[in-house]
Amino acid sequence: MQSLSRWRSRAGRRVVQAATVLALAVAIALSASAGTLQPLENVLQNAGFAMRSHAASGQIHVVEMDAASVAAIQRWPWDREHYARVVERLDEAGARTIAFDVDFSTASDREQDDRFAAALADANATVILPVFGQRGSFAEKRQLDSLPIPQLREHALLGSVSVSPASDGLVREMPIGTFNADAPRPSLSAQLAQRSGVADDDFPIDFSIQPDTLPRHSFIAVKMGEFDPATFAGKDVIIGATAIEMGDRYATPVHGVIPGVIIQALAAETLLDGVPVEIGWALPLLLAALFAYAIIAARSRNRILVQFGLGATLVFALLHFGASEFALRIAIAPALVMLIAAALLRWAILVREDFEEARLVDAESGMPNRRALERAAATHDRSRIVAAMIDEFDAVKLVIGQDAISDFLARLQDRLRVAGCEGPIYRIDDRALAWVSSLEPLELESRLLGMAAILRSPVEVRGSRVDIKLTFGIADVNAPDEALHAASQAARHGECFAYHEQAQKSALDQQLSLMGELEEAMEGDELSVLYQPKFDLRAERITSAEALIRWRHPVRGDLRPDIFIPLAEETNRIDELTLFVLRRVIDDVREWRKGGLEIRAAINISARLITSADFTARVESILLEDRVPADRLIFEITESATIGQFDLACSALRRFRDLGVGVSMDDYGTGQSTLSYLKRLPLTELKIDRSFVQHAHRDHADALLVSSTVELAHQLGLQVVAEGIEEEACLDFLREIGCDYAQGYFIARPMSADAFFDTAQTTIARAA
Numbered sequence: 063m064q065s066l067s068r069w070r071s072r073a074g075r076r077v078v079q080a081a082t083v084l085a086l087a088v089a090i091a092l093s094a095s096a097g098t099l100q101p102l103e104n105v106l107q108n109a110g111f112a113m114r115s116h117a118a119s120g121q122i123h124v125v126e127m128d129a130a131s132v133a134a135i136q137r138w139p140w141d142r143e144h145y146a147r148v149v150e151r152l153d154e155a156g157a158r159t160i161a162f163d164v165d166f167s168t169a170s171d172r173e174q175d176d177r178f179a180a181a182l183a184d185a186n187a188t189v190i191l192p193v194f195g196q197r198g199s200f201a202e203k204r205q206l207d208s209l210p211i212p213q214l215r216e217h218a219l220l221g222s223v224s225v226s227p228a229s230d231g232l233v234r235e236m237p238i239g240t241f242n243a244d245a246p247r248p249s250l251s252a253q254l255a256q257r258s259g260v261a262d263d264d265f266p267i268d269f270s271i272q273p274d275t276l277p278r279h280s281f282i283a284v285k286m287g288e289f290d291p292a293t294f295a296g297k298d299v300i301i302g303a304t305a306i307e308m309g310d311r312y313a314t315p316v317h318g319v320i321p322g323v324i325i326q327a328l329a330a331e332t333l334l335d336g337v338p339v340e341i342g343w344a345l346p347l348l349l350a351a352l353f354a355y356a357i358i359a360a361r362s363r364n365r366i367l368v369q370f371g372l373g374a375t376l377v378f379a380l381l382h383f384g385a386s387e388f389a390l391r392i393a394i395a396p397a398l399v400m401l402i403a404a405a406l407l408r409w410a411i412l413v414r415e416d417f418e419e420a421r422l423v424d425a426e427s428g429m430p431n432r433r434a435l436e437r438a439a440a441t442h443d444r445s446r447i448v449a450a451m452i453d454e455f456d457a458v459k460l461v462i463g464q465d466a467i468s469d470f471l472a473r474l475q476d477r478l479r480v481a482g483c484e485g486p487i488y489r490i491d492d493r494a495l496a497w498v499s500s501l502e503p504l505e506l507e508s509r510l511l512g513m514a515a516i517l518r519s520p521v522e523v524r525g526s527r528v529d530i531k532l533t534f535g536i537a538d539v540n541a542p543d544e545a546l547h548a549a550s551q552a553a554r555h556g557e558c559f560a561y562h563e564q565a566q567k568s569a570l571d572q573q574l575s576l577m578g579e580l581e582e583a584m585e586g587d588e589l590s591v592l593y594q595p596k597f598d599l600r601a602e603r604i605t606s607a608e609a610l611i612r613w614r615h616p617v618r619g620d621l622r623p624d625i626f627i628p629l630a631e632e633t634n635r636i637d638e639l640t641l642f643v644l645r646r647v648i649d650d651v652r653e654w655r656k657g658g659l660e661i662r663a664a665i666n667i668s669a670r671l672i673t674s675a676d677f678t679a680r681v682e683s684i685l686l687e688d689r690v691p692a693d694r695l696i697f698e699i700t701e702s703a704t705i706g707q708f709d710l711a712c713s714a715l716r717r718f719r720d721l722g723v724g725v726s727m728d729d730y731g732t733g734q735s736t737l738s739y740l741k742r743l744p745l746t747e748l749k750i751d752r753s754f755v756q757h758a759h760r761d762h763a764d765a766l767l768v769s770s771t772v773e774l775a776h777q778l779g780l781q782v783v784a785e786g787i788e789e790e791a792c793l794d795f796l797r798e799i800g801c802d803y804a805q806g807y808f809i810a811r812p813m814s815a816d817a818f819f820d821t822a823q824t825t826i827a828r829a830a
């Protein structure tokens with residue numbers, strides 16, 4: 063059952079954890095879709111670029127229309143023969159591709175245009191001329207292209223060079239191709255890298271390529287042929303403006319403001335590694351969700367850090383190796399946010415739990431405190447709280463010193479445990495411990511008396527012996543203050559314990575309801591009678607038994623007679639109960655006789671019943687039914703209750719005696735009985751209380767008391783039963799002093815009528 067409920071709560075916890083992760087994932091996915099995470103994504107991607115920063119391939123060369131060229135050529139726009147010359151030079155040097163990022167959309171001098179067109183026509187290299195596009199309108203993606211003049215474009219491929227910065231003004235992407243009014247057109251970079259793809263698809267430029275590692279050459283130097291001819295063999299060359307005064311410059315994420323031609327070169331370099339495939343954020347988010355689950359389930363901060371570390375490393379590895387090995391572009395911001403959110407959430411929960419836990423612990427002693435008690439109390443009804451107040455706690459503190467207090471409280475707890483205190487013990491106050499008790503009131507009271515006794519000997523704390531005295535207060539389970547108050551009331555009146563009024567009332571209510579159930583118990587089979595053998599020390603066999611009642615309560619479990627006999631006495635139900643036992647005993651003795659076993663059975667009878675005319679009359683009429691001979695029965699009268707109307711009691715007992723019933727004085731030595739009781743009551747037997755018998759074989763004083771009592775009883779013509787024999791040595795001692803009967807756990811515990819029959823038969827067989 064318990065493991066099932068534990069399983070259930072564990073399963074429940076898992077569901078909550080999974081739901082938390084799911085909710086986080088959904089929230090993050092929504093904000094990722096809305097673009098909220100883009101700024102973070104940009105930062106992360108930049109970090110990715112920095113991580114895998116590397117040199118350009120060297121395949122793509124840039125011929126710069128730089129400051130030196132501007133200074134050398136002077137007139138702007140340049141005559142097209144300069145471009146023609148450069149094309150010839152590069153073509154001679156064996157360049158594979160010659161691409162221009164220069165606007166040739168308007169005609170210039172006719173001679174100059176012819177010259178340039180001729181150079182293009184003669185070139186073996188593939189020549190690419192730029193198309194500059196403008197958006198047709200803000201909403202439209204279609205481009206209005208401005209093409210090179212027809213004379214030039216006849217001899218060249220066309221490549222779009224539009225650059226479109228993102229909303230933050232930075233250029234991150236480049237199209238594979240653009241759409242003009244009628245046809246898709248590849249971009250210059252796609253042409254250069256000889257990659258194809260879907261027009262209108264933008265790809266991210268790989269800014270991990272360091273722009274300053276692109277091989278660069280000054281336009282004027284190339285024009286003058288001042289270069290190593292091997293430089294350009296098989297290379298792809300882009301020609302464009304880098305001189306600041308030409309203004310063709312754009313802001314980029316990692317490398318600041320750079321010329322458009324360099325961006326074109328970087329874009330082409332990017333495509334050389336393959337067209338980047340954008341994976342997006344969903345997949346990494348899903349992966350992060352697994353780690354987030356582990357984080358949410360983490361029981362310690364270390365585990366949170368470990369899982370977070372693993373998750374974040376994996377996400378960054380995905381970004382890094384995806385880009386460097388597989389040309390994948392992976393968006394990781396949502397995944398990272400997922401991990402961070404899960405870690406923060408879990409961390410906060412753990413901090414809160416720690417805080418909650420600390421709130422439930424008494425700092426000085428480490429014991430659970432009053433709040434913990436109040437929380438625990440919420441789950442108990444029908445229970446009581448017991449406050450144990452330490453008398454003179456300030457004096458104790460002075461003796462042992464402030465830092466030994468937790469030791470002292472620990473010793474005290476040990477004592478309480480030894481004395482039968484179960485469950486957690488709380489420190490509800492500087493000077494008071496407390497616990498929850500579900501014992502029946504009478505049992506609780508006797509337990510508390512026992513505790514007070516056990517605490518009487520001093521405890522040792524760090525070498526000094528400290529006397530402790532506890533005073534107990536009992537209140538309803540949810541009222542620690544009332545328990546404390548009751549304890550101080552008890553201390554004031556010099557009592558061991560006291561109830562708070564309310565608790566007293568509820569204890570009474572509980573007892574009354576128990577008594578209400580007694581009748582039902584007698585009708586049903588909740589009540590049973592057990593028999594404890596009395597061993598005949600001369601015959602060496604069992605010749606009689608004491609009947610002891612038991613109540614197996616369906617809700618409260620086994621109830622001991624100590625609890626309900628006194629209640630039955632107080633509520634005038636003891637007569638019915640005793641008659642119930644008497645009838646049951648008569649039935650059992652009858653059965654035993656039928657089985658050939660002659661046994662005398664003793665019944666406990668409260669002293670107060672003896673003086674009840676009604677009770678004695680009913681007993682007489684039962685005895686007169688003659689179901690068994692009356693001399694098979696013994697009435698044990700407990701002497702602790704003072705016998706009120708002594709003469710009345712004497713005459714009732716005498717009547718029983720006349721019928722043949724034996725009369726025994728129970729618990730002899732503990733109560734108020736005097737020698738005159740012994741003399742005047744019509745007794746046949748004396749039961750020496752177990753507190754004298756138990757240690758008589760090794761305690762000289764007890765031995766003396768027991769042996770002289772046996773002697774005295776014999777003088778008075780009484781048989782003697784010694785009870786509480788728990789050891790063989792004790793039995794031997796009793797034999798030696800001539801005691802008649804012995805009763806105790808060493809001989810046998812109380813047992814059912816059937817078991818008793820078998821046990822008695824075997825001892826008879828053994829004796830014979």
Ligand code: G
Pocket residue numbers: 609610611622623624627639640643666667668812
């Ligand atoms: O063995 P046990 O725990 O039953 O005994 C507890 C006390 O209850 C003993 O003092 C015993 O005398 C008493 N007791 C047991 N059965 C009866 C009974 O039937 N009637 C009375 N009056 N007392 C009983």
Ligand code: G
Pocket residue numbers: 594610666728729749752785786787788805806807808812
């Ligand atoms: O008071 P009365 O004599 O009726 O007591 C009987 C009680 O004594 C029962 O509770 C019974 O269980 C208990 N009892 C019987 N034998 C022993 C014994 O050897 N040791 C102890 N501790 N209790 C015993």
Ligand code: MN
Pocket residue numbers: 608666698728
């Ligand atoms: Mn008894």
